[in-house]
Amino acid sequence: MFVQSRRRAAAVAAGALALTLGLAACGDDSDPSEEVSANRAGAMEDYKVGDQFKATEQVSFSMLYNNHPNYPLKNDWLFWQELTKRTNVKLEPSAVPLSDYEQKRSVLISAGDAPLIIPKTYPNQEDAFVSSGAILPVSDYIDLMPNYKDKVAKWNLGPEINTLRQADGKYYLLPGLHEKPWQEYSLVVRTDILQELGLQEPKTWDEVYTMLKAMKAKYPAIYPFTDRYSQPKPTGNLWNILGASFGAPGGWGFQHAIWDAAAGKYVYTAASPQWKAWVEFLNKLVSEKLLDPESFTQTDDQARSKLATSKSFVITGNAQGLVNDYRPDLAKNPAAKLKKIPLPIGPAGEVNPQSRMENGVMISSKAKDNKNFVAMMQFIDWLFYSDAGQEFARWGVEGTTFVKGASGKLELAPDVNVIGLRPNAPKHLQKDFGFYNGIFAYGGKPELVQSFFSPEEQEYQAIVGARQPAPWVVPPPAPFNDEEREQATLWETTLRDYVDQQTLRFILGQRPLGEWDAYVNELKTKNMDKYMELQQKAYDRYKKEHG
């Protein structure tokens, strides 16, 4: 009996899947927004940029909720009440611990049990769900979202959005959009040591080398530079920011294929001369005992311990690492001064290697058959992409959580605290009101994004934000289809392991750099060429089919 009903459920699910796929396939010919004309219950007739969205009847939407322990979900937050008041929409959050959000999201989507709105999804995380048909191709419905379209056009985000496109030419994620790229990781330096040695803050990686040299001359017993973020892969952060400055990011930012704008084609990142150049640079630091060789394997706490006990003066990090980790770690040494210096410049020039897209929202394909579908898309458009919605999610309600200053600048209300700006205020913008929540508040204009940044971080952003976007950050789309992706993933795993392993050997001097050509040949035996052919094929096909 039970087995039978399960089987029937499976058959229904398979049928539904086939149907959705079929529909999606038909979608190319007919106008998808016409398809949903039946599902307009609660939607506004004429909704455009600048309008306050308000559903014509009370509607509610289920939503996956990434529950942050610093401001755990409360159902009586002003955020929910005010949201319902303004938009007539009630959100039904299903709370998932932040610690394992991605896993639960994946299970729910695969089991067909996902809520309609699935936020906190980073670009490319949606790839895994595309072939199952469980996720809505949102690109078909952006006509329902005037604010989104407006921001994409006004901020010229078209090329970035194109990188999200799948082999069918559609994209399945509504990304968070920044007007300006927001680059945050760099080197953190003991400025009191710089002063002691009479050195200037380094502006380029060559000056970083000079600085480390001078530190080593004065303190020969120590490694002036030690680094963290080595779990699971060696110095994920350093390889990323240094690699980006040379034009071939590794570590956290590693992509197997990188767009070579000059040559007009994709090349394999870890076999490029740019990659070799930064590996040589790190090798120089290690062999002259300027960079701690343990950096690539130690835990974060070990690295922090070395900085805290002045066994080292330079480490990488972001504003959070600086304020939450390094400064309190050094609390017992009042002479120590730390600063996050603007990202040093390398051979790639004054570029900002950060993308302007952030985590965003996926929509379950079930939503399309919901009678409130159009209202839902308009609601998402208002909350996540309109100026008013973004301000509301971040700052809250005027008079209660914030006030407008004389110059029209927003300020926290006197009795409201957030991230320690008013330590003695009785209420908390996130914990007590539910605003400035990572699920709803991200992206937007720089002044909004940087609302609650400390002055030193705003200064950092003013310098790095003025740099040109790096050319490889917005490559032309070259999406794999399903079979290609499966094959590529197999090759990627072995290639990545080998790249990381050999790069580390080159850096530590265990393998002489003279063997670089041999290394490139070894990559070829691990299918590097076939991988690049696949990439080229995907690029050519996309160009032919979708321009």
Add this chain to the structure above:
Amino acid sequence: MVTLGALKRPTRRKRGIRPTRGYRAFQVVNAIILTGVVVVTLYPFLNIVARSLSDQASIISGEVNLLPKGFNLTSYEHVMSDPMFWRNYRNTVYYTFVATCVALILTTTYAYVLSKKHLKGRTFLVAVAVFTMFFNGGLIPNYVLVTSLGLKNSVWAIALPNAISVFNLLVMKAFFESLPVELEEAGAVDGLSTYGILLRIVLPLSKAIVATMVLFYAVSFWNSWFAAFLYMDKQELFPVTVYLRNLIAGSTGAEFAGAIAETDEAQVGATIKAVTIVLTTLPILTVYPFIQRYFVSGIMLGAVKG
């Protein structure tokens, strides 16, 4: 006085054989080695307790060993002032209790049946259990199954899918097989039913294995978080393991990069792991002494004669 001395000597002798020099040397060496073992096993735990009570700067610079430095209770306050923590703690106790009871009943009865050599289809029943040791449906089918049975958001989603651990089942089966069959036969001759034999003869003689199973199951349910994380949709239903796991992730990960945690949150980040270990390990540790007294061997000596 002489008589007294004469009287004393025999009593002394009765206490036992005078230890030889070799035995004494053995005792000294033994004591030293075992003290070493105690230090080695206890030190990490004491160190964790000390870390949980220290401040960030002292921990990071490696100054904390056995005693806390820069005494600090922020993390304990932060965790224990949250009503959700206590609520989830109550859930953990409740889930552990229910799941352990269910698991114990099912495992005992299954194992007892399997220990009977004359049972028809016994090999098949063993094979069914052992099969699940090596193969399972996988994450998503399990999720679909539990959801469509309507177990989501209830204690049964935790208790039922994990009710029988095959390893425990086999251990118990082996124990029951080692019980002398004559005892059960004697019970049957005296008029006991099958259940009477199990309840009045076999179980009272199996306290050691039952205590072991209680310990195994209770500890595993106490520590488990994945089933609850998967099948519970509301934070009020989570066990404390999920709560603390999330707290660790939140204090170590960077959600709003560029945004700065409040000072107490930074301190929490430094000690939260240690605090978590102390808060979740202590209660289950206190269970051990109560169960340990059942770990007695040789209880069966002399039960069967002839």
